[in-house]
Amino acid sequence: MKLLLTHIKELLQVRENCPEKLSGKEMKELPTLKNAWVFINHGVIEDYGTMDKMGPHQGFKTLDCSGKIVMPAWCDSHSHLVYAGNREQEFVDRINGLTYQEIAEKGGGIVNSAKKLQKTSEEDLYHQSAARLEEVMRLGTGAIEIKSGYGLTTEAEMKMLRVAKKLEEEYPVTIKTTFLGAHAIPTEYKGNKDGYLDLLCNEMLPKVAEEKLAEYVDIFCEEGYFSVADMERILSEGKKHNLIPKVHVNQFNSIGGIAAAVKHNALSVDHLEVMTEKDIEDLKDSDTMPVALPSCSYFLSIPYAPGRKMIDAGLPLALATDYNPGSTPSGNMNFVVATACIKMRLTPEEAINAATINGAYAMGLSKTHGSITKGKMANLIITKPVPSYGYLPYAFGSNLIDSVIINGKEV
Ligand SMILES: N=CN[C@@H](CCC(=O)O)C(=O)O
């Protein structure tokens, strides 16, 4: 199918040769073309340019984008979109004064979601998750990473990953899957963390790898969950099965997880609400992408990752949703980008770069996603008429998306 977008007020993130990631000052630059066109052929960006240089076009569908901005679809590199039910009671408990950690200690939190998911059929889990995926696609997400971690038994973890794989088959959005068996210690293993780690290493990881259910391995490295030593064990074991690390670190405490993740060549380190000077130093000159999750900070009322400081220190930064039932029941990347500007002091250019090119990097999708580049996938957001791209994060609560194209087709 061929599609031509014409009279685009401003085409964002136009890169003839797109870098695989952007760091420090590079993040301030957002190349654009005004009064532009884009030509899509069989799901791929075939060509683009300015209206004064558009060749003849006949015999295929044309969309007039006067007054509108066109940009690459969002690349959401951290989500837990496959889950069962919800945890709105815990939300109310927190309003009434309990902390996220106190709720987890009382048997709520991740373990609570795992109990629900274990009892949910694969079909039901698929339908619940598909509804969320459809919503985020309409909100402009063209690629998303999905983690397991609400199963906590071999069968339930595999069920989650099978559901994510089925979503990948059924929908045009690009999906990358991550095995997060080490998300919490299940009730049956309370007081026997090493027993659960043995199960992870001896049974879950080999099965997940054998059935090719995940490309990445994750662990929640945090006080009360898994230690740095646990992380080193899981990442080393994952490596034997060719699983690349993408890890949860520094959400509530800095316990040395970043240095260990960098040592293990993690593709990304995610959360980063609590960062020491050493953590920032440890990320310098590495290939590891720091990923901030501002909607999680917003929902839990915890600090925001010091994104301004990290970029000023020369680091790259990606932004993602963390969509999950406990800490972030929202998969809206538009809100993430706006919140990064409002609360983390990123400029609109930096936030858009973080949610496109750097998000693609954090999912191993640099070659195909994140920019308007010939040959990349035609995953595009067309906005409603807006005064400028800075208006998108400025008008933070408004839905400014007119339509979304994924793999060359309107969704
Ligand atoms: N922090 C760890 N995992 C999820 C939240 C899990 C939950 O509360 O269900 C996160 O990334 O925020």
Ligand SMILES: [Zn+2]
């Ligand atoms: Zn997460």
